[in-house]
Amino acid sequence: MLTNADAKVQGPAIETAVALKGVHHTARPTWKLKETVHFYRDVLELKLCHAICARGWGPDDHPDFIHFFFESGQGSTIAFFYYLQTAQPVDNVPQGSFVYNSVHTAWRVDTREELLAWKEKLEGKGFEVMQVPHEILESIYVTDPNGYAVEIAWQTRAMNAYDEVDARLTLEAAISIENETGDRVQAIDDIWKRKARMVDAYLAESE
Numbered sequence: 001m002l003t004n005a006d007a008k009v010q011g012p013a014i015e016t017a018v019a020l021k022g023v024h025h026t027a028r029p030t031w032k033l034k035e036t037v038h039f040y041r042d043v044l045e046l047k048l049c050h051a052i053c054a055r056g057w058g059p060d061d062h063p064d065f066i067h068f069f070f071e072s073g074q075g076s077t078i079a080f081f082y083y084l085q086t087a088q089p090v091d092n093v094p095q096g097s098f099v100y101n102s103v104h105t106a107w108r109v110d111t112r113e114e115l116l117a118w119k120e121k122l123e124g125k126g127f128e129v130m131q132v133p134h135e136i137l138e139s140i141y142v143t144d145p146n147g148y149a150v151e152i153a154w155q156t157r158a159m160n161a162y163d164e165v166d167a168r169l170t171l172e173a174a175i176s177i178e179n180e181t182g183d184r185v186q187a188i189d190d191i192w193k194r195k196a197r198m199v200d201a202y203l204a205e206s207e
């Protein structure tokens with residue numbers, strides 16, 4: 001028999017109309033592109049499945065970057081941000097900075113309706129929510145009581161073989177530039193131009 005006290009304790013569970021479906025990805029920054037790709041792809045043998053090469057988005061101080069993903073099993077991925085024209089911090093990273101926020105966990109939902117329901121739920125509880133569509137994901141972000149970024153993500157389509165090829169060519173373009181210059185790649189346009197030539201070569205070989 002439920003008492004009034006029992007009903008109050010169970011209230012939040014009854015209120016929750018949507019549920020998170022597990023971890024979509026975890027993310028962190030790296031300043032060692034070639035070494036990171038080698039370790040996760042070649043040593044741990046995780047499939048490189050997706051990459052985003054984009055100009056900075058979000059806060060004004062967000063640099064251009066490569067955001068690349070490896071399959072990590074059970075439908076989840078591990079992701080890295082490789083920031084251009086930035087140095088690895090040697091002191092404490094300021095809370096709320098792009099480097100600080102790059103370390104986060106993204107939780108998965110199955111539909112856009114669920115994503116928007118979470119947005120409404122969190123805003124109703126007083127949280128400031130940021131909503132961002134980015135390539136194959138649409139996400140909302142909140143900050144937990146510790147200052148950590150929390151992402152809830154809806155994947156708009158399944159990753160496929162084209163994503164794998166695109167990711168491989170993106171990272172090969174960046175790594176080849178670094179091998180030639182002996183330094184970290186500085187300009188995202190250089191990656192795009194090098195990758196465009198590699199795409200042309202790939203398509204020619206595929207004919």
